Every structure is written in C-alpha cells, then in structure tokens.
Amino acid sequence: CKPYYLNDNYDTVLKNLIETNIRQRGIGNTNQRKMGLCIKELDRIYGIREGSAGKVSSNLESNNFTPKNEEELLKTLGLGITRQTIQNYKKLTEMIPELEELVDTGIATPTTALAIMRNLSEEEQIKMISSLDTTKKITQRQIKQYIDEIKELKSNPQKPEDYDSTKKELQEYK
Numbered sequence: 734c735k736p737y738y739l740n741d742n743y744d745t746v747l748k749n750l751i752e753t754n755i756r757q758r759g760i761g762n763t764n765q766r767k768m769g770l771c772i773k774e775l776d777r778i779y780g781i782r783e784g785s786a787g788k789v790s791s792n793l794e795s796n797n798f799t800p801k802n803e804e805e806l807l808k809t810l811g812l813g814i815t816r817q818t819i820q821n822y823k824k825l826t827e828m829i830p831e832l833e834e835l836v837d838t839g840i841a842t843p844t845t846a847l848a849i850m851r852n853l854s855e856e857e858q859i860k861m862i863s864s865l866d867t868t869k870k871i872t873q874r875q876i877k878q879y880i881d882e883i884k885e886l887k888s889n890p891q892k893p894e895d896y897d898s899t900k901k902e903l904q905e906y907k
Contacts, residue, residue, distance in 0.1 A: 769822035
C-alpha cells in the first residue's frame with residue numbers, strides 16, 4: 734500500500750485545499766511569499782508552464798474547468814490581481830534566507846526585497862545585508878542608493894593611488 738501522499742488523488746486534494754484557502758483568506762490578508770508558493774504549486778498541478786498548460790493529470794481532467802494559463806487560474810480563484818503581481822509573489826519564493834528573514838521580521842517590505850533581488854546577485858545581496866543596520870526598517874531609497882553605488886563602482890572602478898606609478902614602472906621594466 735502506498736503512503737497517502739503518493740496516492741493518485743494527492744494532487745486533487747492538495748489543489749482543493751490550496752484553492753479553498755486562497756478563496757477564504759482573500760488576497761489582501763496573506764503573506765505574499767506564501768501566496769507565491771501556493772500559485773507555484775497550482776501551476777505544477779495544472780501543468781501551467783510559461784503561461785500555458787502542459788500535461789494535465791488525469792484526475793483533474795474530469796473537472797468542468799481546468800485553467801490553461803495563469804490568467805484563467807486567477808479568474809478561477811476570484812483574485813483581482815494581475816499576472817505581474819503573481820510573478821512578483823513567485824519571485825519572492827526565491828529569496829535568499831537572509832533576505833527572507835528581513836521580510837518576515839518586517840525590516841524589509843516585499844517590494845524592497847524584489848528590488849534587491851532584481852538588481853543584485855546573491856553574493857551582492859549578502860554583502861549588502863551585512864553592511865546595513867538591520868535593526869531599523871530598510872527603505873527602497875537606501876536600496877536604490879546602494880545599488881547605484883555598486884553600479885558606479887562597476888562602471889568606474891577605483892584605482893589605487895600608486896596605480897599610475899606602478900604601471901609606468903612596469904612599462905619601463907618591459
């Protein structure tokens with residue numbers, strides 16, 4: 734006998750639980766990262782990939798309506814939000830643990846976290862977080878300033894004071 738979670742009906746039960754939970758809570762009263770996880774799971778169950786449905790499991794085909802893309806899924810759930818908002822929620826599921834902790838504690842907002850994720854590599858995110866005072870709320874303005882500084886350093890790297898003299902010595906040596 735297979736465990737219940739390997740049962741063919743597991744996806745149907747999970748789908749019903751997630752959809753019921755989303756409908757009962759509504760969009761305004763939820764953790765955006767958790768909503769992203771739920772939508773990702775519904776995408777998997779319905780076979781929604783890159784905006785269209787792939788293979789739909791046979792136990793779901795008997796339903797009257799199977800969403801073919803995220804827009805249809807959102808309509809089915811009765812969520813008055815855009816596909817871009819859902820994409821943002823799904824992006825929040827990819828946060829590094831350090832950033833996730835800042836969002837969970839309210840130090841950073843989900844919008845600020847998205848700005849960080851879109852503009853900085855994971856390594857840069859870790860460096861930035863370790864350089865900030867994380868006992869105070871982190872604003873988008875601080876993040877923009879940090880990102881602008883990094884971009885400036887990348888495009889105009891600072892040269893050591895002895896760069897020109899060392900370069901000249903090397904040329905003379907050659």
